[in-house]
Amino acid sequence: MTGLRERKKQRTRDALIRAAHELFITQGYEATTVDQIAEAVEVSQRTFFRYFTNKEEVALFVQGMVTGRFQEAFRTRPIDEHPMESLRHTLDATWDGLSLAIGEIVPLELHMKMWQVIEMTPALVTANLRLSLVMEEKLAMEIARRTGVDIDRDPRPRVLVAAFAGVMSAAGRQVGLCGDASLETARRVTNAYVDHLGPALSADWSRDHGSCTV
Amino acid sequence: MTGLRERKKQRTRDALIRAAHELFITQGYEATTVDQIAEAVEVSQRTFFRYFTNKEEVALFVQGMVTGRFQEAFRTRPIDEHPMESLRHTLDATWDGLSLAIGEIVPLELHMKMWQVIEMTPALVTANLRLSLVMEEKLAMEIARRTGVDIDRDPRPRVLVAAFAGVMSAAGRQVGLCGDASLETARRVTNAYVDHLGPALSADWSRDHGSCTV
DNA sequence: TTGTCAATTGTCAGTCGCTGACATTACTCT
DNA sequence: AGAGTAATGTCAGCGACTGACAATTGACAA
Numbered sequence: 001m002t003g004l005r006e007r008k009k010q011r012t013r014d015a016l017i018r019a020a021h022e023l024f025i026t027q028g029y030e031a032t033t034v035d036q037i038a039e040a041v042e043v044s045q046r047t048f049f050r051y052f053t054n055k056e057e058v059a060l061f062v063q064g065m066v067t068g069r070f071q072e073a074f075r076t077r078p079i080d081e082h083p084m085e086s087l088r089h090t091l092d093a094t095w096d097g098l099s100l101a102i103g104e105i106v107p108l109e110l111h112m113k114m115w116q117v118i119e120m121t122p123a124l125v126t127a128n129l130r131l132s133l134v135m136e137e138k139l140a141m142e143i144a145r146r147t148g149v150d151i152d153r154d155p156r157p158r159v160l161v162a163a164f165a166g167v168m169s170a171a172g173r174q175v176g177l178c179g180d181a182s183l184e185t186a187r188r189v190t191n192a193y194v195d196h197l198g199p200a201l202s203a204d205w206s207r208d209h210g211s212c213t214v
Numbered sequence: 215m216t217g218l219r220e221r222k223k224q225r226t227r228d229a230l231i232r233a234a235h236e237l238f239i240t241q242g243y244e245a246t247t248v249d250q251i252a253e254a255v256e257v258s259q260r261t262f263f264r265y266f267t268n269k270e271e272v273a274l275f276v277q278g279m280v281t282g283r284f285q286e287a288f289r290t291r292p293i294d295e296h297p298m299e300s301l302r303h304t305l306d307a308t309w310d311g312l313s314l315a316i317g318e319i320v321p322l323e324l325h326m327k328m329w330q331v332i333e334m335t336p337a338l339v340t341a342n343l344r345l346s347l348v349m350e351e352k353l354a355m356e357i358a359r360r361t362g363v364d365i366d367r368d369p370r371p372r373v374l375v376a377a378f379a380g381v382m383s384a385a386g387r388q389v390g391l392c393g394d395a396s397l398e399t400a401r402r403v404t405n406a407y408v409d410h411l412g413p414a415l416s417a418d419w420s421r422d423h424g425s426c427t428v
Numbered sequence: 429t430t431g432t433c434a435a436t437t438g439t440c441a442g443t444c445g446c447t448g449a450c451a452t453t454a455c456t457c458t
Numbered sequence: 459a460g461a462g463t464a465a466t467g468t469c470a471g472c473g474a475c476t477g478a479c480a481a482t483t484g485a486c487a488a
Contacts, residue, residue: 218455247445249444259445263445
């Protein structure tokens with residue numbers, strides 16, 4: 001099945017990702033040149049660009065895997081569940097399977113450090129948002145399908161997903177910038193953010209809703 | 215007061231923006247080179263980069279003005295208003311003053327066409343999201359100030375703003391891609407999206423909430 | 429095993445976005 | 459009118475990215 005050719009490709013791709021991660025983490029994203037990454041894996045720059053369409057892609061590859069997983073997991077939720085509930089549960093499931101999902105490519109610790117680099121680097125922050133966009137559209141379509149609404153007439157699927165994704169991005173930003181690169185913190189802050197969506201919209205904004213110290 | 219120097223600078227800057235808009239709209243963003251823009255205004259490429267830090271900036275300059283206006287307008291809302299209400303009213307006010315605000319730089323029609331170009335161009339979509347990010351943070355700070363909550367302990371300001379901004383972006387995407395570049399459509403769709411945030415989160419997703427045909 | 433085919437890679441040249449350095453021009457103000 | 463400063467042009471160069479073509483290397487049949 002998996003010929004030598006395929007395995008070799010897989011190996012260089014993974015090597016490129018790991019080398020890129022290490023360089024980005026130690027030197028920063030902007031200060032790292034594509035030539036350096038290619039050189040670290042002993043391939044030509046041209047080969048790098050045959051594996052990744054641009055420098056951002058190698059930095060966000062793992063993130064892309066995670067959001068891909070998220071989408072898949074979302075579709076397995078019971079169909080009678082409220083979409084927001086489905087999103088919440090899918091989020092939990094994604095956290096649970098994170099290490100397993102990405103472990104073969106990059107150790108969890110490296111991924112968490114890379115997360116910080118991403119949030120520190122404007123170019124990567126926005127490239128990351130583009131990933132969310134793609135996911136948003138897919139999730140909205142899936143929700144529309146499940147709830148039987150016409151996505152071109154009823155804005156609710158896109159609105160719900162947009163709100164969710166917006167809050168997730170904001171949470172991710174906080175996590176990446178807070179200095180604590182532990183999975184637990186990431187999960188706690190993200191959950192807290194999503195949980196506060198209802199209260200934030202509710203009429204009563206009076207007293208403290210705290211308890212989300214980074 | 216306004217010496218010849220200042221006026222001249224203003225004029226070349228505006229000329230660059232307008233030339234860029236026309237080129238982007240007719241040829242597309244990627245296909246337009248910075249040299250072309252500079253040449254159209256008869257300045258050197260180097261001068262272009264003294265007015266705008268990069269090619270994206272000239273494309274999103276007007277958008278930046280609008281979001282800047284939005285932030286300012288937000289602060290004039292009564293302090294006892296619910297933040298979401300303030301955002302909604304500020305949105306209305308921004309629509310009302312749009313033509314007046316940008317008219318001196320670029321005619322409204324050009325701006326609306328540019329909007330389509332932006333949503334069609336991945337690089338600009340993401341650069342646009344970066345603008346939103348900056349605004350998000352400022353709005354969240356302002357909301358925290360007004361409501362007297364500690365932004366580092368209570369996630370609600372950031373969550374509320376993130377949800378709002380996410381929905382706005384989604385609406386903007388729909389508007390930009392729907393083919394209809396009229397102000398009325400833009401305003402209608404945007405309002406519809408924001409208005410559906412509550413219903414989308416409510417427990418009852420049963421029947422049609424439509425009426426937002428593009 | 430060997431030879432053919434196709435996939436992968438390297439090399440090279442070139443475009444485009446963008447920047448620093450320095451000389452040149454153009455306004456301002458006395 | 460002339461000194462001083464701000465704006466601009468020119469040039470050289472870096473890094474991301476691409477197309478074209480040649481060289482290498484697995485795959486697979488004879």
